[in-house]
Amino acid sequence: AAGVIQSPRHLIKEKRETATLKCYPIPRHDTVYWYQQGPGQDPQFLISFYEKMQSDKGSIPDRFSAQQFSDYHSELNMSSLELGDSALYFCASSTRRYSNQPQHFGDGTRLSIL
């Protein structure tokens, strides 16, 4: 079965650079979530989109923005990168057509800031 696809898998950037992470949800999933997981931490919710509109916002820094496109893929744009942004970034997708649907996670993007 098709899963959530994220790219790139690994990304190395320097401080103050920008980065764009991409997420392709499971087909027919209408909701995308972004999470950040620092070393030894649990995943922290950043932002979500439902039917291409921002749905909820979590602990996403103002330096980050995201959007969901007409084909339901989503991009997380990160600017003025800081050392503390080094983390695993996961995208998850689900559908709101039915209640209690679980979220399925992509493999993640490992971002390292030098």
Add this chain to the structure above:
Amino acid sequence: RKEVEQDPGPFNVPEGATVAFNCTYSNSASQSFFWYRQDCRKEPKLLMSVYSSGNEDGRFTAQLNRASQYISLLIRDSKLSDSATYLCAVTGYGGSQGNLIFGKGTKLSVKP
């Protein structure tokens, strides 16, 4: 106080053992509950959803106690391949949808 709290772990058990993990959540409006398994440096993988009546999937049994805001996961006949971190997750803003809030995870190590 964290919104979702789990047993601190780690749990080191021999193959074949039965092990139970507990999780408590603070938002009484949460409607959806899940257990995820995460291997080192990999994505969380859905293990099972947790339903009010309790549910079982092979060697895994999940229970929910809404009155006590408590979720549990029981693993019977542990296998070496069960070694992982187990994350409890609940919906964050109440209702049955929305972002997940995770516990810090409980690490399980199954030894031969």
